[in-house]
Amino acid sequence: MEQKTKVNAEAGKQELMITREFDLPLELLFKAYAEPELIEEWMSNPYTTTKMLRLESKKQGGYQLEGKDAQGKVVLRANGVIHEFIPNQKITRTFEMENTPFGVQLEIYEFIKLTDDTSKLNMHVIYESVAQRDEVLKLPFAQGINMAHNRIEEIINKLK
């Protein structure tokens, strides 16, 4: 089966491309990136609740967001500036995770209408260096291993 979300990260390059086709009209897809309440909703997951502290969806605007765990502890904070904001077409912004060594990344979002009910998102991300991009790429892999380890510990502790 063809994968809906594709990641193209060529070796030795400091950029990557994420593409995804949606069963959504272009306007709805774009809205999900422009309205703070909607961003909060789709960015949250069972482990982290996302809160938009600030969002100015416009040229020379900016944003700041934070993620809290189930106990209400802040586990991440990120911010960036918005360089370009063309409704239903394009967002260019920076993204920086505060207090991490990952640096600032430049993100170029391209919103494309496919049919009246379907649309496509091209997300082009450029990092400060090849090494930094690779670190970000490895993050979910490392988290996956950590989660597996924690799960194993949990099971073992129950057996004790």
Add this chain to the structure above:
Amino acid sequence: MNLRRDVFQAIADPTRRTILLLVASQSMTAGAIASNFDTARPTVSKHLQILTECELLKQEQNGREIYYHLNPQKMKEVSDFIEPFRKKWDERFNKLETIMKKYKTKK
């Protein structure tokens, strides 16, 4: 973990990526590979050694010659490495899609 990191270091070098592309189409001897580069023969040998050590290349003795060919299994491991990253985004986008579909019907 160490082995995986080595694979990433191996493919981060442009000369080594070219070598992988060359042998992807057919197995080649070290001499034939080196003839594609302006760099000194020992430099190419060093690259071949690194690629062989991290198992991206395999050596095969054919008479007096040693042929290098690609190890597709290892190449797949490299692409598997970014799979958790892809999955994370896929899950996020699935959620976005579900939420916005509901949003549409609410209106």
